[in-house]
Amino acid sequence: MTSSVHQAREALGHRLRDLRKDAGLTGRGLAVLAGWDSSKVSKIEYGKQTPSDDDIRDWCHHTGADNHIPDLIATVRHIEAMYVEWRRTLGSGTRRRQNASRTLEGKTQLMRWYEPVLIPGILHTAEYAKAVLRRIIDFYDIPDDLDAGVSERMERQQILYRGNHRFHFNIAHQALLTTVGDTGIMIGQLDRLLAVMSLPRVVVGIIPAHADYRVPTNQFIMYDNRLVHVETVSAELAINQPREIALYAKTFSELTAQAVIGPAARDLVTAALNQRREASLKVVARSRAGEGVDTFPRVQP
Numbered sequence: 001m002t003s004s005v006h007q008a009r010e011a012l013g014h015r016l017r018d019l020r021k022d023a024g025l026t027g028r029g030l031a032v033l034a035g036w037d038s039s040k041v042s043k044i045e046y047g048k049q050t051p052s053d054d055d056i057r058d059w060c061h062h063t064g065a066d067n068h069i070p071d072l073i074a075t076v077r078h079i080e081a082m083y084v085e086w087r088r089t090l091g092s093g094t095r096r097r098q099n100a101s102r103t104l105e106g107k108t109q110l111m112r113w114y115e116p117v118l119i120p121g122i123l124h125t126a127e128y129a130k131a132v133l134r135r136i137i138d139f140y141d142i143p144d145d146l147d148a149g150v151s152e153r154m155e156r157q158q159i160l161y162r163g164n165h166r167f168h169f170n171i172a173h174q175a176l177l178t179t180v181g182d183t184g185i186m187i188g189q190l191d192r193l194l195a196v197m198s199l200p201r202v203v204v205g206i207i208p209a210h211a212d213y214r215v216p217t218n219q220f221i222m223y224d225n226r227l228v229h230v231e232t233v234s235a236e237l238a239i240n241q242p243r244e245i246a247l248y249a250k251t252f253s254e255l256t257a258q259a260v261i262g263p264a265a266r267d268l269v270t271a272a273l274n275q276r277r278e279a280s281l282k283v284v285a286r287s288r289a290g291e292g293v294d295t296f297p298r299v300q301p
Contacts, residue, residue, distance in 0.1 A: 007241060008079045009047035015072070016059055017045040023063035033062045050079055085235045090142045094133050094149030102156045104223060109165060112222040112252050116172040118180065119189055122156055123169070123196050128189040129153045131181035160199060167202045170255045173209040176272035183280050190273040197266060205259025206268045215254045222248055 020030055020041070027041040034055075043049040044059075051059065056072045059065075089097055105111065105122070113120045119128065133149045136142075159165055179186060197204045221229045228239040228248045239245060260268065 005082045012075055013045040013047045019063045019065045034058045082238045093143040093145030095145050095152050098152035105159050108223040112168045114170045115175050117178050118175055120169050125188045125192045127185045128180055170205045170259050172207045183276050187276045193269055205261045206265040207259045211258045215251045
């Protein structure tokens with residue numbers, strides 16, 4: 001759980017504590033009236049537990065503050081939105097999540113995106129996207145709307161060519177080497193990446209494999225200076241605390257300083273692409289020679 005979530009819980013707890021004190025109630029007294037365990041009030045007030053909608057209603061009813069219910073419930077739901085488990089986000093499949101991303105991206109002037117293992121989603125080919133989303137559907141055991149999810153992800157890419165949006169991608173060299181699908185899919189994706197690098201409002205930096213360790217990192221996307229999305233295995237974090245956003249901005253700057261851009265970045269992508277093409281040709285040659293090879297090999301870094 002991020003400090004953004006904890007700080008928001010603490011701020012909510014302070015408001016609720018003020019309502020309790022204004023009503024002349026002790027924590028134990030409120031717990032008795034609401035039929036709660038005696039420790040629940042203190043956990044909520046100190047930000048260790050997020051109250052439910054019903055908890056808010058009971059709290060306000062017993063403190064004579066019913067007029068605060070709508071605003072406090074809205075605050076609780078905002079806190080819940082900061083940490084959303086994938087099983088909830090993807091509960092109806094992948095399409096809705098892709099559509100939400102498209103809406104958010106459309107409101108962003110500068111998108112800064114760091115990827116350590118995969119090519120950023122907004123740059124995918126349809127085949128690469130299909131392979132990624134297939135793994136997501138299978139891993140999280142969610143409804144299979146693969147074609148709709150891929151279609152929505154492809155639609156997101158229109159923002160690269162419309163309006164005055166700007167994009168800065170920092171991609172670890174490993175992302176060029178990670179096999180998604182098969183070698184044929186990777187050839188198409190790396191070729192696509194080279195094409196995107198020529199767009200006027202897009203900067204693609206590649207962080208070489210030999211780069212020094214300078215900052216703790218994980219995948220993240222910055223939407224201007226107002227929001228950061230971080231993807232973990234179990235959930236997506238939405239970070240909006242200014243001091244945390246500033247920390248991610250500092251991290252992105254450090255990564256940018258390590259990345260190569262322009263011709264040097266193109267050289268790294270081209271080298272990975274050529275490696276894939278050579279592997280593909282070897283498979284074809286062995287197949288024609290009767291070795292019975294019918295799958296693309298995984299190319300190791």
